[in-house]
Amino acid sequence: MRPYDAFLLISFGGPEGNEDVIPFLENVTRGRGIPRERLAEVGEHYFLFGGVSPINQQCRDLIEAVRADFSANGAHLPIYWGNRFWDPLLTDTVAEMAKDGVRNVVALATSAYSCYSSHGAYIVDIEAAREAAGPDAPRIDLIPPFFDHPGFVEPLADHTRQALEHLPTSERAGARLLFSAHSIPTGMADASGTPEQEYGPGGAYVAQLAEVARLVSERLGTGNDYEVVYQSRSGPPSQPWLEPDINDRLAQLADEGVSAVVAVPHGFVSDHMEVMYDLDHEAADTARGLGMHFSRAHAPGTHPRFVSMVRELVAERADPEVGRTRLSELPTCPADGADCCRARPVGS
Numbered sequence: 001m002r003p004y005d006a007f008l009l010i011s012f013g014g015p016e017g018n019e020d021v022i023p024f025l026e027n028v029t030r031g032r033g034i035p036r037e038r039l040a041e042v043g044e045h046y047f048l049f050g051g052v053s054p055i056n057q058q059c060r061d062l063i064e065a066v067r068a069d070f071s072a073n074g075a076h077l078p079i080y081w082g083n084r085f086w087d088p089l090l091t092d093t094v095a096e097m098a099k100d101g102v103r104n105v106v107a108l109a110t111s112a113y114s115c116y117s118s119h120g121a122y123i124v125d126i127e128a129a130r131e132a133a134g135p136d137a138p139r140i141d142l143i144p145p146f147f148d149h150p151g152f153v154e155p156l157a158d159h160t161r162q163a164l165e166h167l168p169t170s171e172r173a174g175a176r177l178l179f180s181a182h183s184i185p186t187g188m189a190d191a192s193g194t195p196e197q198e199y200g201p202g203g204a205y206v207a208q209l210a211e212v213a214r215l216v217s218e219r220l221g222t223g224n225d226y227e228v229v230y231q232s233r234s235g236p237p238s239q240p241w242l243e244p245d246i247n248d249r250l251a252q253l254a255d256e257g258v259s260a261v262v263a264v265p266h267g268f269v270s271d272h273m274e275v276m277y278d279l280d281h282e283a284a285d286t287a288r289g290l291g292m293h294f295s296r297a298h299a300p301g302t303h304p305r306f307v308s309m310v311r312e313l314v315a316e317r318a319d320p321e322v323g324r325t326r327l328s329e330l331p332t333c334p335a336d337g338a339d340c341c342r343a344r345p346v347g348s
């Protein structure tokens with residue numbers, strides 16, 4: 001895997017006990033203009049699960065699977081892991097890599113799409129961590145968003161098929177597929193991707209989400225109607241965020257006579273807290289209250305095709321001759337991350 005001498009997984013991080021919850025939320029929201037009530041409310045989501053977000057364990061599981069896949073395929077790279085907001089913190093991991101003499105790192109973020117929160121912020125945090133590590137900090141090449149890689153799309157199609165099968169047989173054909181992604185401020189969406197590209201309203205983020213919904217539905221091949229919805233909105237009500245919210249849309253669909261839905265968290269890489277709480281808890285409750293059948297597909301997680309994707313993306317980045325495997329023609333962000341997804345939400 002020359003020129004690389006290490007692989008780095010970069011994730012969000014999450015609390016692993018009640019005492020971690022508030023400090024974690026403070027890390028996430030520092031300077032972001034999130035209302036206090038929203039913070040208290042999100043804190044409750046974590047307390048409901050003993051203060052433990054599943055995201056760190058999901059990262060450990062992914063790393064174990066990637067390690068096994070690397071070694072089975074002769075890709076001998078040490079693996080490091082660093083989070084933006086909780087232990088192991090990216091800053092500490094980069095310092096450790098510097099101490100270990102690592103020089104050239106290839107990094108993957110657990111975020112598949114282009115926007116400040118899922119790409120730009122990772123670039124900014126990598127630079128800050130390198131700066132903090134001083135002159136021995138390694139070079140770190142971040143793999144650009146991978147939303148249209150078959151290793152992301154195929155697991156979602158498999159998992160959507162399984163979720164459909166959890167509905168009563170008579171409900172499957174008429175079930176609406178609700179592809180669900182994290183809402184972001186519309187200003188952040190409009191500025192997502194690279195400034196040279198014209199993506200339409202909502203920028204690269206909205207265009208990529210629409211494309212993945214289409215690709216997954218096409219692979220599924222069941223002909224179910226589908227659409228993209230949003231979840232996990234925060235920020236002040238005065239600020240516009242991407243809509244429709246999944247709960248509002250469920251109410252409209254019930255009015256239209258739709259009696260079953262499958263929620264597909266295609267905006268996420270694993271079934272972390274936002275999936276567990278906002279879909280399994282909140283949206284499922286909404287659907288139940290409306291008398292609808294509700295089934296939730298798993299995010300890619302440690303699906304074998306997702307795991308092999310990691311190796312393929314590393315190989316592709318290490319050697320331009322390997323070529324790019326993608327399912328869509330949509331432009332992604334440039335490999336050097338220059339000037340893309342830089343927009344911060346209003347009020348920060």
Ligand SMILES: CC1=C(CCC(=O)O)c2cc3nc(cc4[nH]c(cc5[nH]c(cc1n2)c(C)c5CCC(=O)O)c(CCC(=O)O)c4C)C(CCC(=O)O)=C3C
Nearest residue numbers: 012014032042053055111117118182184234272273274345
């Ligand atoms: C696009 C996107 C992804 C998907 C891409 C990706 O996966 O990275 C994502 C993932 C995640 N978001 C997470 C948690 C939180 N996000 C928050 C707040 C925010 N997210 C935003 C966007 C995104 N977030 C935005 C625009 C905000 C507003 C503040 C700001 O402008 O930055 C807040 C603050 C409270 C609140 O406002 O809800 C929390 C606690 C967790 C961890 C879950 C766990 O613990 O298992 C994960 C994986």
Ligand SMILES: [Fe+2]
Nearest residue numbers: 117182232274
């Ligand atoms: Fe978030």
